[in-house]
Amino acid sequence: MQSLTNSYELLVFLKEQNLLENSPKFWWPSSDDFEILVGAILTQNTKWINVEKSLQNLKKLELLSLETLANADINLLINAIAPSGFKNQKASRLKLLCKNIIKTFETFETFQKSVTSSWLLKQKGIGLETKDAILCYCCHQEYMVVDKYTAKLLLRFGYEFDTYEDIQTWLVYGINENYDKIVKLYGYEISLNEIYCKFHGKIVEFMKRNPKD
Structure with a gap:
């Protein structure tokens, strides 16, 4: 795995995989x-x-x-x-x-x-x-979901955290610090909520497709 310095770089890495190509806009398989x-x-x-x-x-x-x-x-x-x-x-x-x-x-x-x-x-x-x-x-609020896939993926990149909140803080900080770059990456004024939805979705889909290194 390549080295990462922040969560923005993780987002870019995952986006390059085209993981959500056939998924709904906000990834979750329901619009209701x-x-x-x-x-x-x-x-x-x-x-x-x-x-x-x-x-x-x-x-x-x-x-x-x-x-x-x-x-x-x-x-x-x-x-x-x-x-x-x-x-x-x-x-x-x-x-x-x-x-x-x-x-x-x-x-x-x-x-x-x-x-x-x-x-x-x-x-x-x-x-x-x-x-x-x-x-x-x-509720379409600006919250980043952390799950078992997230912790396992970050561990592959050499990042180990003690708590759920620690992982979430690391993920959110990199996104907020690089928001302008993310807008350019997607090519439109993407909301933080949509970014968090897609980011979490990409992590889940990547880990399902790559359960082991």
Whole structure:
């Protein structure tokens, strides 16, 4: 692997691989924001192909909305999301999250605009990675998602960090410091949110295609 001095150089390296050629603009395989929220919960400790099966089940049952999930029969919900694994745990947490969103924000749209990191981290079953995935992909806020692929890829370049926050800080700093270069790289006024979406997506796709050196 080549040497890196900052995360901008990592972004350039990944962009040269054409990893997102057939992907949606913001990489996440859905353009429906509420579906992204649900997917971010369901994808914990499972493969995305299993999440897609669960999402299809929820669509068939017409449960894929904030109100319907908050009021859904728990056994029906458990069976619908079974392909994603940990079905009892995820069903109860998903239902509770929807109830809390309604209680605190009333509508999903208000939740998207007003939710904070601290509020999400208080919700049962939401850790740093899921929190940032929701903020970045569902709420279109400027948060860089860090996952196991990110840590493994950086280790290949000789970078080892102690915490999630340390990795995130390193990634975000290089992007912010080189924002003008990134605009030229993409050829349009790309938002920080879109950069973070694409950056995380490139990391995931690269590691899936290159699981070992």
